[in-house]
Amino acid sequence: MTLWWIGDVLLLVVILPVVVYLLKGVLDAARGIVPSVRRIAAAAQAGSKDLDAVPLLLTTQAHVTTTVEVVAGYGGSLDVIIDDAEED
C-alpha cells in the first residue's frame, strides 16, 4: 500500500509538472512562429506589389534604345561636320 502512495505522489509531484512544462514549451514555440510567418507573408506581398512597376522597364528599354539612336544620329552628323583632331 505504501508503494501505491509513493507512486501517486511521484505522478502528481514529478511526472505531471514535467509533462505540463514540456507541452507548454512546444505550444509557446508553435505560437511564436505564427507572428513571424505572418510578417513574412506581409513582406512577400509588399515585395510583389513593389514589383508591379517592373513592366515599366519595357518602356524604359524602348526609350533608351530611341535615345541611343538619336545620339548615334547626332554623333554621325558631328562626325561629318567637325574635322578630326590632328594626329601627332
Added chain:
Amino acid sequence: MPAAGVVLIIAVLLIVLALVYYLVSTIVALRQVTSGLDDAIAGVGEIIAKSAPVEDVVQDINANLDAGVDLLEGLLVKKAGLEDAMGLVEGLYPGAAAEGLRNFPGSETVTPPRISEVYTKGTLTLARLGREAPIAATSPKGPVLRNVEGGSLDARSLYPDNRQTRPEKLPRSPVIGTDAPVQYLPSEQRGGTTPDEAEMREKGPWAETAAEGIVPAELGGSDAPREMLADDRQLGSSVLGETTGSDEPATGSGIDPSAGDEADATSDGGPAPPEGAEPDLKDAGAAPRQVDVDSTDTNDGSAT
C-alpha cells in the same frame, strides 16, 4: 477500491487532460503557421514571376547605354584628340579625368590641359548644355541626365519639334581656297581684279589670299541676295564703289606704263612754276639742321 488507487486514476486523468490541452493548442498554432506560409509562398511566387524578365531588360538597357558611351567617347577622342578630350572632361567634371575613358586604356594617365584655355567659352557652354542646362539645374530633381527617371525624354519633351528634321542632314562645310575641288568665283568686283593663277604666280602668295577670302553668293557672301544677309551685313556697293568691269582705260589717253622708265626728277618733278617766278632760295645758305646731320650719320654708320 483503495484510496491510493483512486488518487492514481485522478493523477493519470490530470496528465491526459494536460496532454490534450497542450497538443490541441499546438495543432491550432501549427495550422496558423501553415496558413501564413501559404500566403508567404504565394507572395514569393509573384515576386519570382514579376522579376523574371528584369535581367534581360536591364542587360539590354545596359548594352544600349554601353553602345552610347562607346560612341560618345570615340567621337570625343576622334574629334578633340585624347589629351584635349580628357581636358574637356576634366573641365566639365573636375576629377573625372583621373578615372579615364573606359575604351581608352591609359587615358587616366593623360595630364588634362586647362581646357578653358583650349576651347572657347561658347564651346564649353555647348558641352554643358546636355547636363547642366539652366532648366535642369533649377529642377528639384537635379540635372536631367543624372536623373535616371527624368532622362533625355523630359528634355526632349520641352521642344515640340524633332530637331533632326530641320534640316534632315546638314551639308558638308565647303572647302575654300585654291586647292578647293569647287572654285567659287565672285559675282561682283570691288576694286581690282580677281587674281587668276598666272597673276598669283607672278605676284606671289599674298595674291592668293584674296581668292581665299571670297565667300560665294549662294553661301551668304556679301553679294548674296538681301534676304540671305544678316541685319548687320557689310556696307553695300554704293559706299565701297565698284569697278567698271572693263579693261579699257577710264581716261581718253589712258595710262602709259613706260612713262616711268624715262622720268627725270629735275624736269618732271613737282608742279610747273608760273612765268617769271623766282625760285625760293632763302634757305639755301643756312646750315643744315642738327636732326638732318644726325640722320645722315646714322645712315652712314659713322660718327662725326
